[in-house]
Amino acid sequence: MLGFGTLTKKVFGTPNDRKIKSTRPLVEKINALEPEFEALSDDGLKDKTQALAERAMGGEALDDLLPEAFANCREAAKRTLGLRAYDTQLLAAIFLHQGNIAEQKTGEGKTLTAAFAAYLNALSGKGVHVVTVNEYLVQRDADWMGKVYGALGLTTGVAINGIGEENKRAAYACDITYATNNELGFDYLRDNMKPSIEEMVQRGHNFAIVDEVDSILIDEARTPLVISGPLQDRSEMYVTIDGVIPLIEDDHFTLDEKQKNVTFTDDGNEFVEEQLRVRGLIEEGASLYDPESTTIVHHVNQGLRAHKLFQKDKDYIVRNGEVVLIDEFTGRMMTGRRLSDGLHQAIEAKEGVQIQPENQTLASVTFQNYFRLYGKLAGMTGTAATEAEEFQTIYGLGVVEVPTNRPIARLDEDDQVFRTGQEKYKAMIDEIKAAHEKGQPVLVGTTSIDKSEMFAEALKAEGIAHNVLNARQHEQEAQIIADAGKLGAVTIATNMAGRGTDIQLGGNVEMKVLEAITADPEADPDEVRKRIEAEHEDEKQKVLAAGGLFVLASERHESRRIDNQLRGRSGRQGDPGRTSFYLSLEDDLMRIFGSDRLDKVLKTLGLEEGEAIVHPWVNKSLERAQAKVEGRNFDIRKQLLKFDDVMNDQRRVVFSQRREIMEAQDLSEITSDMRDEVIDDLIDQYMPPNSYADQWDTEGLYAAVLENLGIDAPVMAWCDEEGVDDEQIRERLIEASDKMLAEKAEAFGEENMRSIEKQLILQAIDGKWREHLLTLEHLRSVVGFRGYAQRDPLNEYKNEAFQLFESMLESLRTEVTNKLSRIRPLTDEEREQMLAQMAAQQQQVADAAKTNAPPAPTAEAVANGFDENDRSTWGNPGRNDLCPCGSGKKFKHCHGAFV
Known part of the structure; x- marks a missing residue:
């Protein structure tokens, strides 16, 4: 009997079905315009762009221009790339333009889809950013789609690291700019540290299309972008502490793998205290619990985490004498990304490489708050539905599942669960051999470098040729993936998320042509292409006959989305394929999230060695475990974002004020107001309201006026006058300070004085903001303990952060006034x-x-x-x-x- 929910879906369709249905008439409208645009000349396409842009800038809604713009773009893509966009690609592009995430399966053509939405929104003249996960994809997509934009009369820019300020400014000035998420975030932070508007490179945040949106807005969003400067070198202390950690025994600490946390027991604290005392890091008679030992305790805890929670070749690799982090979701190296709070230094000490000095935060922003700057945001991925709630809650983005151009013919088998890892690996090798013998290409998915290399050794022993793709082979990534669909190919890959290159059955034609032309530059390119296309078609038919791409995964990830991404590598564009997950009770997910009951079931069933349990119930049980982990991770990210939102409100105020100051020509009124407020504060401090003259601290006021205003005013004589009150003293001080600044302006020249004021204010803002960030970091690290006193840490953080911000603004006024009072022309x-x-x-x-x-x-x-x-x-x-x-x-x- 059907449930009520299932029954209503059958009658009314799902919300997703209704969105697709309501958008189809728009696609039909675009298709109806096709003959009209086919008749246009090449210049006619550019003229059409010009006409559409004039209408957009004249106030006509982009929604009204959409059918003509999409028809124009489709025709340009046909002429330049030989690609006619499918109706499903047009559907997805419409959803992108509406500010949604379009979930398209692998091989459905996301790169071309983005071009339609980017072209339409670029007509407004405000610029569009297309965001991808690495620089290779930035350059590949910009070169490829740039041909389409060029045929339409639009400019394309590439913003990547190392191209120089002028080139980057030019890239952002283009109609459509391709960039990585990291570069966009860092450019935003750097722009807000620049001394003048002319030096800034970005020109606003109008519309962004984020490729691999789940990877960027969820996985990478856990780590904020930070621009930092070095603090004092403490490498000796890290090395000394690192010498203590290996001496720690199992009863000295407790490890919680679910929460990814490790803490010392009481015995462990005593042991560490004794060891640190021997090494001179704690004085005789002192304790770890003394306030003076806070820093040492922090670094000892980080040393413990480095040894017990971070594994080499899984969480990081050592390359060229540096510890490089590995993204657990994509398996890519995160070059330049470092762990904060001394944790990275602790790992460097553990690995015996050079310890880089700790850094002080100069500016920071989370990806959540950076991407929320855009007036409109959209995203593309093959897997977003499992995280739909998070996208809606944090970014206000809806997720629309776009149907595939051809029906999916892939066979997704039930998981096979073995009792031990050894049995699982043996069964997988046998499965790979069987597929390889019939010529079926195999993609083996692993979760860490050491496991991928273990498979490589086993296949080498069996004499099976294979490729390995992990963080070590980062540079050959596109080539290895392009070859993964060849007849009999075996590819071992660590975390296949967001690779950006299709696995095409029979291999990638474009890559083969490029290789052939590079090997023989004298050959006729057209002849080479014809020959390779004929060879490719023959090989593709053999691969199809062998069953298409076989994806064999060695473990389930914490996130269903990553598993779905791996599955999605097979069965592109209606191709046949097969996917299977081989698991064991020794896998991390199974071990941590309750494999005890399953182990008892397996024993009761009396499974022989090498046998596996295969049942849909096992799949459901694993999906529930994954959903729990995803829910917990979402809660953690949501909580982190609530804290960061407090800083983000302050960041927006500071950055907008900074920009106003840079745009202003005359800041004399602002500096005058600052002086007046400093004088008010001094009067209130040394001549309290409603106090008598004999209660005034006139000597203190004289010293403070000299110190903060640079005026040697006869304050004490003024205060001795009969009938004088605090208001009169205030007016005299304001008059004296205004007179002094007027004399300075005359000595420097009016224009120079305005420039000096601007630079002094900007320097003071930057310095105070850096100090404020450091203070907030320290506050974040301790505010959690307020929970023990039954107080909400978030509310405590909000209140104290606001007080700190007020105090920062007050000290800013004092610093600017003080510095202005001390400047003088050179002799x-x-x-x-x-x-x-x-x-x-x-x-x-x-x-x-x-x-x-x-x-x-x-x-x-x-x-x-x-x-x-x-x-x-x-x-x-x-x-x-x-x-x-x-x-x-x-x-x-x-x-x-x-x-």
Whole structure:
């Protein structure tokens, strides 16, 4: 018997079905316009763009322009790329334009889909940002879709790391800009540290389309973007503490794998205290519980976490003498991303690599709050439905599941659960051998580098050729994925989320053509393409006959979404395929989330070694466990965001005030108001309201006026006058300070004085904001303990953060007033002395540049096209990669040191 909910869905359809149905007439309208746009010349497409843009800027709604804009864009894509967008792609693009997340399965053409929504919204002239997860995809998508935009008369920009301020400003000035989420966030923070509007690179936040939206807005959103500067070097302390941790025994700490937390027991505290005393980090007679030991305790706890919670080749790898974090969802290296609060340094001490100094936060923003700056936000992914609640709650984004262009023909098998990991791995190797023998391509999904390498060793022993894709092979990622659909290919991959390159059966034609042309530049490209397309079609038919791509996963992830992404690699565009998950009771998810009952069931059933239990109930049970973990992680992110929202409100105030100051031509009124408020505060402090004259602290007021206002005013004589009150003293001080500033303005010149005021205010804001961020970090780290006193930590944080913000603004007024009162024009002698010093410094820099100039490029590098005067010939090396000039030095110590 059908349930009531199931019955109503059958009669009325799901909300998702109704959205699709209501949008189909719009697609039909676009299709009806196709003949009209096919008749246009190439210039006619550009003229149409111009006409649509004029209508958009004239106030016509983009919704009204949508059918014509989409028809124009479809025609441009047909002419430039040979691709005619499917109706399902148009559906998805409409949902993107409406500010939704379009869930499209793998291989449904998300890159082209985004171009339609980007083109329509770029007509307003306010710019569109298309966001992807790495720089390879940024450049690939911009080059590919740039042809479409160019045919339509629009400009395309690429904002990536290392291209220089001018190029980046030009990229953001384009109609459509492709960039990574990290670069967008960092550029926003850097812009709000710039001293003038002209130096800022971004021009606003109109509309963003986020590719792999679940990866960026959920997985990566757990870590804020931080721009920081170094603090004092404490590497010796980390090394000393690291020497203590391996001595700790199992009864010295408790490990909670569910909560990913580790803490010392009382015995552990006593043991550590004794060890630290021996090493001189705690004085004799002192205790870990003393207030003076707070910093030491913090670092000992971080050392314990580094050893017990962070595993090499799973959570991080050591590369070129650096600890590089690995994204647990995508398996990619997060180069440049560091753990905060000394945790990264603790891991560096554990691995025996050079310890980088700790950093002080200069500016920070979470991805949640950065992307909420946009007037309109949209996203694309193959898997968003499981996180629909979070997208709606935090970003106000709806999720629409877009139907596939062709029906899915993939077979998703029930999970197979083995008792031990060894039995599971043996069964998987047998399964891979069977598929390989009939020519079926296999994609083996693993959750960590060491497990992927274990499979590689086993396949090597069996004589099966294979490719391995994990953080170590990061650079060859696109090529390895492109080959994964070839006949008999075996690919072992760590976390296949968000890879951005389709696995096409028979291999990727474009990649094959590129390889052939690179190998033989003299060959006719058209002939090469014809030959390869014929070979590809033959190989594709063989792969289809073998059953399509077989995805074999070695474990379930905490998130169903990541499992679905792996599954979605098979069965693109209606291709046949097969997916299967092999699990064991020793897997992390099974072990942590209750495999005891299942183990008893397996024993009762009397399973033989090597046998597996396969049943839909097992799948349901695992999905419930995953849903619980996802719910808990969502609650954690929601709570973190509530705290960050407090800082975000203050960040918006500071950044908007900063921008107003940069845009203003004359700030004399603001500095005058600041002086008046400082004087008010001084009067209130030293001449309290409703007090008698003999209660006034006139000497204190005189000293404070001299200190803060730079005025040697006869305050004590004024106060001794008969009948004088605090209001009169206030007026005299305001008059004296105004007179002093007027004299300074005359001495400097009006224009110079306005410039000085602007720079002083900006410097003071930046300095005070940095101090404020540090204070808020410290407050965050301790406010949780207020819960023990039955007080809500979030409310406590809000109240204290507001008080700290008020106090910051007060000290800002005092600092600006103080600095303005102390500036004076240089004497002729001082000016000459300063010019001589500057000339000497410039000479030192020039001498140093000659001494430290990078070596001449090798003949081989020059032959390969390297030109030290042309950055575009250098490729895009990382800071720690070898320099492309062939010197053998790291890029940052060679040519990279001079850019």
